[in-house]
Amino acid sequence: MAQSELNVQSLDAAAVLAALRSLRDRQPVKFAAFYSSQLGGIVTDPALMVLPFDDHMVHRGHGIFDTAALVGGRIYDLEAHLDRFFGSAERSRLKMPGARAALRDIIVHTAAVSRLRDGAIRYWLSSGPGSFDLVPAAGAEPGFFVMVFGGLSYPTRWYTDGLRVMTTTYPIKPPLYAITKATNYLPNVLMQMEAKAAGLDNGVFIDDAGNIGESSNMNLAFVTRDGVLRHPKFEHVLPGCTSLRLLDLARSTVGHGVLTGVEVCDIPVAEGRAAREMLLLGSSIKVAPIVEWDGRPIGDGKPGPAARALLQLLEQDMRSGDRLIDVPRL
Ligand SMILES: Cc1ncc(COP(=O)(O)O)c(C=O)c1O
Structure with missing residues (x-):
């Protein structure tokens, strides 16, 4: 030997x-x-x-x-x-x-x-x-x-040009595990790797009933053709702190901004595909527009006004809202 x-x-x-x-x-x-x-x-x-x-x-x-x-x-x-x-x-x-x-x-x-x-x-x-x-x-x-x-950083192009995503082939986590932020991120890792391997930016989980779930480490939201911000229910996706805060902030702009309403509801895939805007929301990405899903454009295939307005709303809250804790300088 x-x-x-x-x-x-x-x-x-x-x-x-x-x-x-x-x-x-x-x-x-x-x-x-x-x-x-x-x-x-x-x-x-x-x-x-x-x-x-x-x-x-x-x-x-x-x-x-x-x-x-x-x-x-x-x-x-x-x-x-x-x-x-x-x-x-x-x-x-x-x-x-x-x-x-x-x-x-x-x-x-x-x-x-x-x-x-x-x-x-x-x-x-x-x-x-x-x-x-x-x-x-x-x-x-x-x-x-x-x-x-330093935090996760994402390409500037995601905000200027928008992201391209795909429906993942990996199954969504059952609700108990989806709402619990445990260190078991295998499905999340695999869906992102799958999307990157396909030359895309991220994936979309769909639940067993055919409703839209979330992305790898971000929530998803939509703006309908008549201006309603719609977010999937929080029973089967992680209750994103960004989403919850932004939904509240967005409610206060209804009628005097780009939005005509805010709804948290089941969103079947067909309704998501017909949306005017599709958004990713999360602490690291903040608000970013999705312009293409499974090779088909969302709305006119360009980042829309709601994505810009919501990003501005969130950034303002992050800089000067009432939910900030000072870190002392040592
Ligand atoms: C699976 C998943 N969904 C959604 C989010 C968005 O949550 P948050 O807005 O609290 O960052 C995250 C990030 O923590 C996540 O890991």
């Missing part, structure tokens, strides 16, 4: 640290600050932003997360994101490691330590380490983690 060229070393702590640093050298990342309840503090060196492999969030997906935007040194709509985080935790039978106010303080403090003024704050709750079983290990302490980074 040929001699193996396998050269796998046993590493001591110093070698592990060096290897973690070298990994980040090979693939640089700009993660500004990371809080870990397991470490009991915050690190700013990305090489140290790690989890134990036996954490059940890693090997069983028993964890949840949420993301809030950092805008001009303030966190936008954190309470809404925390409401959803607590709802996801309850449905996932995850224990909270502390009171809501304490978690909020950790999030704000980690953002302060990051020194970033614009970006994203993503935080996770895990059932903790201690075994490779399914149920949490005996005595497992829940893990709470906060990452502050």
Whole structure:
């Protein structure tokens, strides 16, 4: 038998640290600050932003997360994101490691330590380490983690020219999993990869009844030919904080803007295809127009006025609304 060229070393702590640093050298990342309840503090060196492999969030997906935007040194709509985080935790039978106010303080403090003024704050709750079983290990302490980074960025062309999407071939998550922001994003990942492989920008989930669901990490909404903003019901898609806020803001513009009404209802595929505008909504994308779905134009195939008006409404709220928490400068 040929001699193996396998050269796998046993590493001591110093070698592990060096290897973690070298990994980040090979693939640089700009993660500004990371809080870990397991470490009991915050690190700013990305090489140290790690989890134990036996954490059940890693090997069983028993964890949840949420993301809030950092805008001009303030966190936008954190309470809404925390409401959803607590709802996801309850449905996932995850224990909270502390009171809501304490978690909020950790999030704000980690953002302060990051020194970033614009970006994203993503935080996770895990059932903790201690075994490779399914149920949490005996005595497992829940893990709470906060990452502050630059956020996801999307091409400018998405806003100027609009996106092109396809109906995904992957099945939508059943309602319980769709409304819970768990770390199980396999369908979401696959639908986006499928769309990119087809030369498109993203996918659209359709439910078993033939109604429109959502996209990979964004909600979908439509503007009918007579100007009504329509959003799918929130029972089978993630209740997007952006969608919920924007629907409220949009209601106050009805009659004196581009919209003539706002509805949350089932939207059959045929009705979506006949819309004047189709929109993507989310904390990272904000509001972006979809101009083509499954090779067919939406409306006149160009970004429309409602997309522009809603983006403006949201950006105004993100900069100067009443849902902002100041991040202190350290
Ligand atoms: C599956 C899914 N749908 C919708 C959204 C939009 O939610 P939000 O507006 O809270 O970012 C997200 C992003 O968190 C998501 O992951």
